[in-house]
Structure formats: structure tokens, C-alpha cells
Amino acid sequence: MDPNKVEEASDSEDGEMASVMGFSGFGKKARTFDLDAIFETTRRTAIERSQRILEERQNDTQMEEEGESSKSAKSSVHTQRDKAAAAASSRKQESDSSSDSGSDSDSDSDLIGPPLPPQHTAQDDGNELMRPPPAPGSTAHSDEDDDEEEEDDDDDDDDVCNPVKKIPDTHEITLTHGTRTVSALALDPSGARLVTGGYDYDVRFWDFAGMDQALQAFRSLQPCECHQIRSLQYSVTGDVILVISGNAQAKVLDRDGFNVMECAKGDQYIVDMAKTKGHTAMLNSGCWHPKIKEEFMTCSNDGTVRTWDVNSEKKQHKSVFKPRSFQGKKVVPTCCTYSRDGKLIAAGCQDGTIQIWDRNLSVHTKFHCRQAHIPGSETSCLAFSYDGVTLASRGGDDTLKTWDIRNFKKPVNVATGLTNYFSMTDCCFSPDDKLLVTGTSVKKDEGNGKLVFFDRTSFQKVYEIEVTNSSAIRCLWHPKLNQIMVGTGNGLAKVYYDPVKSHRGAKLCVVKSQRKEKQAETLTQDYIITPHALPMFREARQRSTRKQLEKDRLDPKKSNKPEPPVSGPGRGGRVAAHGGTLSSFIVKNIALDKTDDSNPRQAILRHAKEASENPYWVAPAYTLTQPEPLFAEESEEDEEADKEPEWKKRKI
Template identity: 85%
Template sequence: MDPSRVEEASDKMSDDGEIASVMGFSGFGKKARTFDLDAIFEQTRRTAVERSQRVLEEREKETDMEEEGESSKSVKPPVKAAATASSKQESDSSSDSGSDSDSDSEVIGPPVPRQHEDDDELVGPPLPPGYTGSTAHSDDDDDDDDQEADDDDNPVKKIPDTHEITLQHGTRTVSALALDPSGARLVTGGYDYDVRFWDFAGMDQALQAFRSLQPCECHQIKSLQYSVTGDVILVISGNAQAKVLDRDGFNVIECVKGDQYIVDMANTKGHTAMLNCGCWHPKMKEEFMTCSNDGTVRTWDVNSEKKHKAVFKPRTFQGKKVTPTCCTYSRDGKLIAAGCQDGSIQIWDRNLSVHTKFHCRQAHTPGSDPSCLAFSYDGVTLASRGGDDTLKTWDIRNFRKPVNVATGLPNNFTMTDCCFSPDDKLILTGTSVKKDQGSGKLVFFDRTSFLKVYEIEVTNASAVRCLWHPKLNQIMVGTANGLAKVYYDPFKSHRGAKLCVVKSQRKEKHTEILTQDYIITPHALPMFREARQRSTRKQLEKDRLDPKKSHKPEPPVSGPGRGGRVAAHGGTLSSFIVKNIALDKTDDSDPRAAILRHAKEASENPYWVAPAYTQTQPEPLFAEESEEDEEAENEPEWKKRKI
């Protein structure tokens, strides 16, 4: 190699080094520091052992000071030797690690795990009891963690059914249930036309509703639901007009009724037949949806009650009108699903009301009314409860055939519910039974395997409505014998029924017993001194006999009257006539003579009738009696001619 080039390179490197030192980045070219993890762990272990040794030595010294007559040579030589050896090894390892890591500071860290201690043999005293590396303690923690993991993996453990309360709605079927989003109030509706309001925070152990009303008069309540904000309630009944009530039950709006003589239902402003179902939009608090027997699904705005927003018309395979029996929104509110009487499930895009986005013709048996549709919380799975005693799940991404099918679930009501658990792992629904032929049940299915994992016997009647509130973690069930049951767990549930079961029942206030306060006046004169009360019962009996204190009504006045009161005569017509007849002093014993008494005056001075007919009235001509008439009168009865 040319020596001139070597000199130039060395000069250049020296010039670069000077420039780097002047610019201040001469340290950028240092080699990266490396760490020996095994040495660090070993040093940490030795430090922990040394500390524990020191603690034990201090304890032994204290015991030696307390004991009299014993020598201070109680520390065992092997222990000292082990401690000395450990300190020596620690110094060596620290020097080695310090040389490797280019660091002069001592590394201090937490105790090393147990598995590293088992690698090397250690001669020394046992570790203190609080040391986290103990095998027994770690095994217990592992067992607890495994048990918690099993509970998390098993969704049946999360079902809150250890306790229950029963709310008596009435004697007929509870066909509607609704909880507000916060879980503070429950609303129930039934076949008895009543809507009852239950406040968990205000109820005691008597479990009485604080309000009951009939918002739709003599129409059965089909569905109830709180809005997404919980300030209004949608009421769907057997008539054609849906109602919206506020939290206290006062009417907010009533939807308009359409013209039943118009053929195209899209040209009417509202429904023309009985409603079947309804629900609120999950994102927009002003919008709700209804479906009716007129073959339409309509969306409404709370601020515009005179006309619907949009109309969706389900059709059969031949294009004919079909009646929707249930409807619901998807979780994001972009899809509208309806179950129809022909067993089909039809889903529209909310903004496109003409053609369906998903359509399954043979979802359930034709002619069976699907009673409920429910979307899962992830928005992928749709559960349908059919009138053909089945429960099916569908994947929205592949809507041609069901994912899972469960059979043998009797359904006798057009509003039997199905819903998902809050963790989206279970699906529950109710079963129906005939009267006095068994018990209605809540049946739980695993969402993935669709196996029956749990069931609850509710009562000796059908379980119609079911609701699993995600915030309260409590299950509400409406039955066919007028009960609304709430299932909860004291540890897994929150608020709700737990608030009212701990309150003692209020005592009734007896307002009919009135007592008079007794005023003691020891220095009053005898004439002003009040007699001492011996018994409250006796005083009440005396007050009852006193007409002024008992407010006894005065008897009616008979005769001419007294005390400024005038005797009142009867108020009926007969008593008035009797009174006037009694006051009439004329003698009308012979009525004919009384009439003929005015005959002469009427003929001489006519006033009423005769002056009106003076010009046109003919003269009366009377027949004269003849001998033939006299003979005819003398004939026997059988010879007289019948007229």
C-alpha cells in the first residue's frame, strides 16, 4: 500500500477527531453497554440472603440480651462462614458485573424468584415468612387464579339466580316489561289494561307499585320500552295508535290513525289496524318504530306525531302483503328487522325502505308467528323466537340458513321473549305451559355450542317476558298468572332489587283515632280546671255521645218549623200534587155538576173557541127521535143490528 495514502488517511482521521471534539459529539462513537442478566440475578439473590441473615442475627442478639447467664456465642460457626463466603462471592460478582456493565453503582432490586434459588445450593438460615418466593403461598395463589379463570370461562357461574322477589302486577298475563337504562324503575303491563310503575329505591318489603294507570283504556298492553335516555316510555297496545308517556305516566304524544279506506298503506299517515310490537332507536332518542296488522312497519319522530317518517312493507314470495308480528333495531341502529306471519325474517337498511337487504323466506314454519327478534351486543348474531316452538340464531354475514336451532320450547304467546346475556355468551328464553300442567321455565343456551346449560323453574304458569339488565345484572320475568319476578345475586348484582329487600315494611298510620291533649293546670280554679282523663276509651265513648263533638247531623224538621228552620216539603211531583190537593178548599164531589156550572156562562159569553169559528162554523143539525128508533131500542139484544 502506498505510504503517502496511509499518512493522508491518518491525517484525515486526526482532523475528524479534532472536529468531533470541537463540535461536542465525540462520545457518539462509544460501544453500547452490555448487561449480564445471570450476574444481576445472582447479585440480587445474594443481597436478599444477606439482608435476611442480618435480620436473624439482630433477633438472636436481642434474645441473648434478655436471657441471663447465657454466653453471647450463640451464633453457629457454619452460618458465619456461609455469610462470609456469600459476602465474598457477592463482592467478586459485583466487581465482575461492574466491569461488564461499565457501572460503579450497586444494583439493588426485588428478591429473585424461587426457581432461580433452586438452581444453586444455598447454605444458610431459612428465609423470612413474608418472602414472596415461598412455595406454599405461590401454590395457593395459583389455585385461586385457576379458580377465578374457571369462573370467568364458565358463563353459568354468572347467572344471578340465588335470590328472587315477586311483584304482584295483577291476576292476568304480564305481557310487557321495561327497565330504564339506569335500572332504577321497572314498568309492567298486562292483559288487564294496567301499566304499573315500580321504583326499587322507593319500595320496601311490601313491594307495592307507586302508580297504576290505564293509558290505552280497554286495550291490552303489548309492549313497553324506555327510550335510550330513560325520560319517556313507548306504549304499544291493541289499538292502532302508539302512545309515548313520560316517567310519571303523563301523555306526551299519541300517534295519528291512518285512513283505512286507502289501499296503498304508504299514502296513509299512520297505522289502520292493531299494533303488534314497537321499540326505540338505540342511538337516537327521538325515533321509534312500530309494526301493525295493516302489513307495515313504520318509524316515527317524537316531535312530529301527525305523520310517520318512513314506511317498510313486508312482502311474501309472491309479492303479497304479509303481517309483521315483531320488529327490532340492530345495535347500531342501521338495520331494521321484522318477523312476519309467514315465518320469514326480513331486514332493511334504515335509509332504504323499498327493498330488503337480508331476507330469509323459510326462517320458521309458515303460518307460525315469530314472537321476538334480538340482536347480540356485538351486532353479528340475530336470535329469533318462533311460534313453532323453536329458538334459532342467525349470522348476519350469511343469512341463508340458521347457525343453531333449539327445538322443544313451547310458545303459546305472541310476545314470548329471547335475549342475550350481558357478556354475550348465553341466550335465554321462556317456555309456555297449559293451565295446571307444569311450570314455566327460563332456559339458558350457550351461544357457541347451543347446548342447554341451565334452566330456572319460574312458577306454575307460562314465562312470557324475560329481560336481563346489563347494568344491574338482574333477570326480570313476566308470567301468565300476573307475577313479575326479579332474580338477583347479592354479590354479582348491583342495586335494583337489593335496595328494597333490606327496607322494613312501613307501619300503617291510623288516622281515624283522634285524641285530645290533656292540659294540666294545677293552680286553676275548680270551675276552670279540666278533669283528669282516666281512660282514652271512655273519653272517646263520651265524645261519641256528645252531638257537638261527634258532629251528629240534625234531624229533619217536622211540622211548621222551629229554631229558624222551615220544614221542607217533598221534592217529588207526587208530593207537590198531594200538597196542592190538600190546599184546595173546593168541593168536587159531583164532577158533572161542577162542569155544568160554567156551561151557561160559556154559551152566553164565549171567549176561547166560539169566536174563532163564528164566520165558518155551520149550524149543528141533530137527528130527531122517531117511533122506529124507539121500537128498535125495545128489541132484544140478539135482534139488534151490529154496527
Template identity: 85%
Template structure:
């Protein structure tokens, strides 16, 4: 009974298989392949170890032979190549094993996913030697690694270990702003235009894409008349420029130098600076908000820091009043925003650094009383790109770094950095690893330098001697990777690297100088009479070049003057002495050798002949000339002449 049921079930299954094969889905229920992963990994590991040992032995033998013959060495293959070969070997072993298993299974049609690796490429990878990238100049590390270091990570590039290699100082260009100190530099966010300002009241615009090798500014103006320019900065969008000068009113210009707005002047008779609408004394510095494109900030000698809106020039937005330890007014020398725009920092004349929350203008959030020497002018404050570090350039010849989370004492400090200007800059590198500032020098007492410090250790890593004058302004643009420097002798220098830098100065150094067009002189002045009659109207001159060409063809207008006659003479012109004015004077006046010992006789030698035989004047008046009648002198006149002077009658 049971045997019959089993036979029926088997027949039924055979029938189902036939139906499935006819319909095309008989292979769906095939058993999946299984792999012994432990065996595969063990075989791969053994193959890699054997291959590495064989390569090392071959290298050592080759090195020994070369040392004996030519005393030269060969570079061992790097661990990366060994790892690649081991991985290739393991993959090839796995592929061979999988292929053998696939051959054993006769029912599988296509087990491998994707095309197989070409045999020529696999053989080329195994046979070729690894050739690494060239080592950077000045590299002191070892090119070979020991066998014990095979399991370590990848070697770092030398440029990462030495931030000095990232300084773009291989090439430079010099922009001649003027003869006086360049006290302000500004570069737009895209890096296309540079603006410079100085003690000569001028603001010059430089376009890198439009300049050639002559390096000439395309515009120069004096926006603040006879006031020194102290700060120039493009907004975050680059469409307007903030101009801070020696007067009490800051200005905002557009990209072409036209006035957009001017801050209002405050009432100088009001004591509380919060009750007046603007500054009442000379400005010291200013900057744009890093996030809000309409807001900017200024600080002044009136003891206030004010924020402004471009759209409302009649009044400031908010006022921050720095105070000393006794609560007295102090003068802010420099001011800046944090990178996120939430904090406002000011360096004051009493050596303090005061930081406010942008929305709370009464009390300071961070305050350091003895940041720099009291009485010195803190010339610059700069936040790092991560927003946690603040760098301050003091008038006491120091550069300090602060952590705003612990603002009681500086993290690092550098001294002997001479500073003669109240706007000497300091800035961070684009990768936030270096800190840059400039030094000042007296006239003919050395060269101004650009000094680079490591941010972590604060070691002086590198120096650039700029020129024989003070380095006042410095700017490291993160997009261009170029350094702009303003000096005390009227120069603005741009340092760049053809490989590491982008655009900027690289655009203008490749352009040749344009040929200057010579001014064409007008041959004739024309009077334009549009309402004259046609018979009196002259044809209007369309081009001076065409008129010059016509005059050249005219034999009368283009006739060459005849040269002086030399020799016996020709064409009716005699070449005797006196042909020219100089020769006539020499012959008749200068070299006249007639010796008149008696000048009176020389003058009157023709008087007798003229009176006897008149020729010019006397014949014309001969008939009408009256006879002269002279008065005879009497005796009284003779006696009057003999009287003394004091008796003579006064008339």
C-alpha cells in the same frame, strides 16, 4: 525533540484535570461500567433450577410422611410461585453481583438507582408458603400440576370455563303486577326504574331506590284505555317510554307517566300503506333506535313497519313493507334494530325474516323465506352485542341463531320450546356467551322455565323454574347483571346475585317496611266563615291530634259509659228484669204465659167498663157530641135485597 513535546502535552492534560476538578465536572468523562450478561443469565438459571429441585424434593418427602402417618396430602405449590421465587433468586443474584462490582470500583459514589430491597422482606418472601385463593364450588380440576407442565401458561379461572357460574339466580324478588299476563317489561339504561304492562291494561312504575320490602309500585295508570299493553321500552337516554298497545296509535310517555306524544292514525281506506301517514290496524311491537334518541319504530297488522320521530307526530319518517314470495302483503309480528342502528329486521307471520337497510326502504338487504314454519308468529328477534348474530324465537316452538353474513340457513337450532304468546322474548347475556328464552305451559300442567343455551355449541346449559305459569318476557340488564321475568299469572320476578349484581333489587330488599299511619278521625266538623264577625267566628281547627288530646282531658267527653247493672242494683238503678230492651221483650212478650182461650173475649174484656165509665175520649166530646140518627129500613129495601143479582140496577 519528540520527548519534549510529549512531556509538554502531559503537563497540559494534568493542568486541565486540575481545572476540571476545581470547577466540579471532572467526573463527566469517567468510563462506563460493563456487564457480562451471558454469565448473569446462566448463573440465574442454575440458581432457579437448583431451588426448584430442592423445593420439589422437600414437598415429596413431606407428602410421603403425611401419607404414612395420617393419610392426608398437601397441596403442591403452583408454578406461579416457583416462577416468582426463581425471578426473586435471579434478581438477588444480579443484585449481589452488581454490588460486588460496585465495591470494586472505588471512584463511583452512587451507582445504584433507587433504594435497595429490605433484607427482611426478601427473607420473608423466600420462607413463606404460597396460599392461593379458595377454589369455587363444584370445581373438578386438579389442584396439583406435574413437572412437565411447569412451562405452560397461567391456569384460567373456573368461572371463565363455565358461563353458568355467571348467571345471577341465587336470590329473587317478586313484584305483583296484577292477576293477568305481564306482556311487557322495560328497564331504563341506568337500571333505576322498572315498568311493567299487562293484559289488564295497566302500566305500573317501580323504583328500586324508593321501594322497601313491601315491593309496591309508586304509580299505576292506563295510558291506552281498554287495550292490552304489548311493548314497553325506555329510550337510549331513559327520559321517555314507548308504549305499544292493541290499538293503532303508539304513545310516548315521560318518566312519570305523562303523555309526550301520540302517533297519528292513518286512513284505513287507502290501499297503499306508503301513502297514509300512520298505521291503520292493531300494533304488534315497537322499539327505540339504539343511537338516535328521538327515533323509534312500530309494526302493525296493516302490513307495514314505520319509523317515527318524537318531535313530529303528524307523520311517520319512513315505511317498510314486508312482502311474500308472490309479492303479497304479510303481517310483521316483531321488529328490532341492529346494535349499530343501520339495519331493521322484522319477523313476519308467514315465517320469514326480512332485514332492510335503514336508509333503503324498498328492497330487503337480507331475506330468509323459510326461517320458521309458515303461519306461525315469530315472537322475538334479537341481535347479539357484536352485531353479527341474530336470534329468533318462533311460534313453532323453536329458537334459532343466524349469521347475517350467511343468512340462508340457521347456525344452530333448538326445538321443544313451547310458545303460546306472540311476544315471548329471547335475549343474549351481557358477555355474549349465553342465549336466554322462556317457555309456555298450560294451566296446571307444569312450571314455566327460563332456559339458557350456550351460544357456540347451543347446548341447554341451565334452567330456572320460575312459576306455575308461562314465562312471557325476559330481560337481562347488562349494567345491573340482573334478569327480569314477566309471567302469565301477573308476576314480575327479578333474579340477582348479591356479589355479581349491582344496585337494582339489592337496594330495596335491605329496607324494612314503613309503618302505616293510622287515619285520625275528625271529632267535629267545622264550618269556615272567613267574613263572619269576630264574635261569631269560630277558631279554625289546626290539628286533629291536639283536639283529641283536649277531648281526652275533658271529663264529660271522655266519660266511659256505665256498664249494665248486675245484682240487686245500685245508685238508684234497679237490676230487675226489663232493664234492657231485650230483657223487657223476653219478659213481657216472649214469655207471657197468660192463656186466652177466647181471643174475642180477651179483646172485649174492658169494653163494658169503658162504655160505662169513659175516661179518655168520650168526656172530651160529651157536651158537643151529636146524637146519632139511623135510617129505618123499609119494605121496599127488603124486597130489593131479595131480588137476584142479575136484576139489580147497576150504579
């Protein structure tokens, strides 16, 4: 059958259906495509594209051999790309015209059906070969901008190749903690607050956002009374602080310094330290778990490493790890730390060993190096790298070593000659894990303490910073702020930063001007002077000082003139005569009295005649009713009895 007739029949059926349903038609006619023409156009486009790519590669190799500049190379590439883009646009127009030849003229405004493959192919070609036009309000990229971008890329490449350029040491600020050694240093995870502790028992809180150029701490306290602060650390969330002191009990403080928890103290009379609730001797170090915010760890001179839980009601330890020497004897751990994933617990001991346990198995060590440092030297710090493979140890034998925990028998690298006089000298990794930092100690007036930087792979000393004329003990490189904090032996805490490479932290307080001190308001009496006041209300003019003193001298009250001696009988409680003293009065009136009171009966009878003639007290009351007294008369028997000797008288 003829296809034209079939199409006419279908059109007549559509017209009848449209008239029955009550509308004019079924819309515009769909476009038709010639598939052979489309495939041919796509094949040609692919061939031309491959040819252009080959030509560009050949041109690039020729330009490299001839040593032409990058700017000329870019211009040639741009011209070739422009030509290719023009050719692609012409091909696009041809394909559009060829595809539109079989369609209706009014179908260009509103297309029905799937998009044209050649059109999209041409658009893809244009996107790859031509740059997009600039957005409204923006400027187009020029060759100079490209050169600047290349220079920036080169600088970034240099920074990647040379990690020394990433050390932020162009600027520094000094925080004065006190006059004694700063033995503890901690920054919260956000980098907003710094905490320092020292041998003066003080813990000081510093807020970078709240400080001005005066650089004053906003709070100072002594959480452990008269015990030196040995370690401070913020938890993972930054809401509490672990305080390790010379006491046997660790404390946990909140961000404002208020007490949250105090660990229990163990019984020092129990031999097995695992049976006690807590430590029985001075603490050496402690740290928080990197993943569990409630768990922390401490080590002590009682020869144990203990883990704790802040929320524990009994305040006793969770688990106990007991380091042992080669002979199985007790060893004192001097420092301890968690691995980055929190699965391992490492401790450096006084016998020079480094012992590592699995956190869930507290009996036997998982890794044990028996000659990590010289026996008897205190290993001051252990630090895991960010990738969790390398362990750095700072020894009391003036060395810094790195270890691969996958092969823990021998150190990977060793650096010697790093003087260490303190049992808490730090070492830490840089945020990009390419550098290792530690501090050196000096004696008084014998040089400057330094902060030494080592390359992690080659372990060459690549940089050093002279901190101050005292030992550099604590060091901390915060990854978020990109700032380095150092605690020194003369009571200072230094912060090193770079205005370009560092963020917030010390940059917030150095831009604030120092606040003026508010003067205390004092109330003063104002004198009101009236020129026409009465003389009685006028204030006397102040005369010369000499005349005023002479006047006061004549005044007995102001000059405190002593009273003259009493003449006469005396007055006002004062006694005169014979010197006017109390002793002379007693001698005159009592001691020299001639009356003899040795016979009390005669002394009383002296007043009998006067009492009978002139009664005054008792007798007048009984004058009417009192009978006359009758006295017994003496007989002869009584007289004879009186004459008998004393030894014959009957005792009554």
C-alpha cells in the same frame, strides 16, 4: 504534550477566571468513568442472567416430572431467586467500588453528570429477581396467600369455561303487577327503574332504590285507555319510554308517566300505506334505535314497519318498510328490532319469513329467509347478539333458532319443543354472549312455566328455572345489574339475582325494612270528670236500654206516633166530616149543591135588589155625578118583529 500538564493549565485558568468573577470556584469536579470496565461488567451480568434462566427452566421441568407440590416448587424458586439477588447485590457493590475508585471521596454525596449504567443494570436485575418490599402499613405476601390467589384464579377459569355458574338465580323477589298477563317488561339503562305492562291495560313503575320489602309500585296508570299493553322499552338515555298497545297509535312517556308524544293515525281508506301519516291497524311491537336517542320503530297489522322521530312536529313517520311474501302480497309483521349498530332493521312476519332491510334503503330487503318458521305461526321475538353476527328468533311453532346474517339461508342451530302460546314471548342473550334464554308457556293447571338456557355454540340445554305455575312470557337479562327479570301469565314479575354476582337492583330493596302504616288521627271528645261539680252540671248516668226504649215509646215525637183523625169542622188545613178526605168535601159542598146556574142572567139578577139598595163597589163613587139611565121603550113594530118566524128575520 503530557496530559497532566494540560490538566494543570486548565485548572490554573479556571482559578484565574473564578478570582476575576468574584467567587471561589466552579463547584465540584465531575466524575470520570472507565468505559472498558463498564462494558465488561455488563457482559458478565448478561451471561450470568442467561445461565440463571436456563437453570430455572430445567428445575421447573424436573419438578413437573417428579410431581412435587406447588408449594415446594415455589420455595425452591424463591431460594434460587434470593441467591441470585444476593449475587446481584454483591456485583452491584463491586461495580460501585470500581467506578468510584477514580473519583473524589466527597463526590459520593452529590453526583454530577449522567447516572451510572452498571448501577441501573443491577437495579433492573434486582427488580426482576426479587419482589419489592411491602409498603408501610401492609403485610408481605406469604405462600398461603399465593395459594389462595391460585385458587381464585382457578375459580375464575372455571367460570369462564362454564357459563352456567354466571347465572344469577340464587335469590328472587316477586313483584305483583295484577291478576292478568304481564305482557311487557322494561328496565332503564342504569337499572334503577322497572316498568311492567299487562293485559289489564295498566303500566306500573317500580323504583328499586325507593322500594322496601313491601315491594309496592310507586305509580300506576293507563296510558292507552282500554288497550292491552304489548311492549315497553326505555330509550338509550333512559329519559323516555315507548309504549306499544293494541291501539294504532304508539305513545312516548317520560320517566314519571306523563305524555311526551303520540304518533299520528293513518287514513284506512288509502290503499298505499306509504301515503298515510301513520298506522291504520293494531300495533304488534316496537323498539328504540340503539344509537340515535330520538328515533324508534313500530310494526302493525296494516303490513308496514315505520320509523319515527320524537322531535317531529308533524308527528308522522320518517320511513316505511313494507314486507312482502314470495308472491309479492302484503304480509303482517309480528315483531321488529334494530341490529346492535342500528344499521339493519329486522322483522318477523306471519308467513314464517324473516326480512332484514338496510335502514337507509327501504324498498328491497338486504337479507330474506322465506322459510324461517312454519307459515301462519307468529314469530314472537327477534334478538341480535352483542357481537352483531348472530340473530335469534323465537317462533310460534315452538322453536328457537339462531342465524348467521353472513349466511342467512339456513339456521345455525335449532331447538324444538319450546311451547309458545303468546305472540310476545321473548328470547335474549346473556351479557357475556355465551348463553341464549327464552321462556316456555303452559296451559292452566298443567305444569310450570320455565326459563330455559341454551349454550350459544353447542345449543345444548344447559340450565332451566321453574318460574311459576303459569307461562313465562317476557324475559330480560340486564348486563349492568346482572339480574334476570321475568313476566308471567298470572300477573307476576319475578327478579332473579345473586348477592355476589349481581349489583344494585333488587339488592337495594330487600335490605330495607317495611315501613309502618301511619294511623289516621281522629279527634275524640274528652270527658272531664269533676267529683265536686254541681248537680246541674253533672252528666246523667246511662240507664238500662229497656227502660230507655220504654221512655222513647211514650214520646210521640221519638216514636213517630200518627195523628188521630179530625173531629169537628177541621183545623190546620185538614178537612173533617165524611171521612175527612178532599173528595168527600168536594162531594158535599160542590157536587151536591142544589142551586141551578144554567141561566146566568137570572143568577146575576138575584143580587140586583141587594146591589141597588146597598151598593158597595162602583155605585158609591158615581152617586153625585151619574145621570139617571134612560131605557128604550118597546113599540108595536118590535112586538110584530118578535112574532115573525126565525127564517124571515134579517141576519145582523
